[in-house]
Amino acid sequence: MNLIFMGPPGAGKGTQARKIAEKYAIPQLSTGDMLRAAVKAGTDVGKRAKAAMESGGLVTDDIVVGIIADRIAEGDCKKGFILDGFPRTVAQATALDSMLKERSLKIDHVIDITCDHEALVARITGRSTCADCGEGYHNVHKKPAKAGVCDKCGGKLTTRADDNEETVRNRLSVYDQQTAPVIEHYRHKGAFKTVDGMEPMDTVLKNLCAIIG
Numbered sequence: 073m074n075l076i077f078m079g080p081p082g083a084g085k086g087t088q089a090r091k092i093a094e095k096y097a098i099p100q101l102s103t104g105d106m107l108r109a110a111v112k113a114g115t116d117v118g119k120r121a122k123a124a125m126e127s128g129g130l131v132t133d134d135i136v137v138g139i140i141a142d143r144i145a146e147g148d149c150k151k152g153f154i155l156d157g158f159p160r161t162v163a164q165a166t167a168l169d170s171m172l173k174e175r176s177l178k179i180d181h182v183i184d185i186t187c188d189h190e191a192l193v194a195r196i197t198g199r200s201t202c203a204d205c206g207e208g209y210h211n212v213h214k215k216p217a218k219a220g221v222c223d224k225c226g227g228k229l230t231t232r233a234d235d236n237e238e239t240v241r242n243r244l245s246v247y248d249q250q251t252a253p254v255i256e257h258y259r260h261k262g263a264f265k266t267v268d269g270m271e272p273m274d275t276v277l278k279n280l281c282a283i284i285g
């Protein structure tokens with residue numbers, strides 16, 4: 073099962089991708105997570121990606137295409153994968169098309185999780201993540217029992233450097249300009265579906281599972 077999850081920042085694609093990855097036992101390939109790890113580790117890629125990420129802009133296509141090409145060649149992707157946050161430009165989608173063709177692979181479903189922009193700003197500016205287990209929290213919708221501490225594992229909650237209002241607004245406008253056209257790329261190829269990301273998380277998950285089967 074090869075899936076692409078699309079949607080604006082904050083629509084919940086990362087959270088849902090983690091759940092689906094667990095349920096179907098396939099890896100979640102989040103370019104955002106991979107880039108953040110590269111920045112943290114101070115690798116060459118991380119150094120090249122840092123400034124764009126901090127401003128809410130996009131990292132160059134060659135960097136992310138390279139990361140994904142390497143990643144889908146790994147053994148655990150043989151049984152399938154979920155692309156989360158990639159492709160984000162039409163050029164990336166075209167590069168992915170040829171990458172898959174070379175390997176005789178195809179995408180089973182492209183699922184767009186939709187959400188309105190004002191809700192996204194409120195969601196993103198209140199969110200935090202456990203540094204240890206990756207569980208997501210929100211200071212209005214899903215408060216941890218103890219401030220700054222993960223309910224699940226006791227790990228420390230962290231906030232992303234790009235989750236402030238100004239950067240979020242920039243990410244949303246980058247999404248409208250560069251990523252929304254990717255939806256058109258897939259819409260007329262078939263296997264394109266939409267799920268309403270304004271619904272409660274469990275409903276979104278249920279709707280995703282209904283599509284994936």
Ligand code: ADP
Pocket residue numbers: 080081082103104105107124125126128129130131132133136156157158159160161164234243
């Ligand atoms: P979100 O979907 O919440 O905006 P991500 O974690 O997917 O966040 O991505 C965070 C940042 O990483 C993006 O704002 C961008 O700078 C960079 N990034 C992630 N994926 C890509 C991609 N496919 N192409 C270019 N930049 C990317």
Ligand code: ZN
Pocket residue numbers: 202203204205206207222223224225226227
């Ligand atoms: Zn945790």
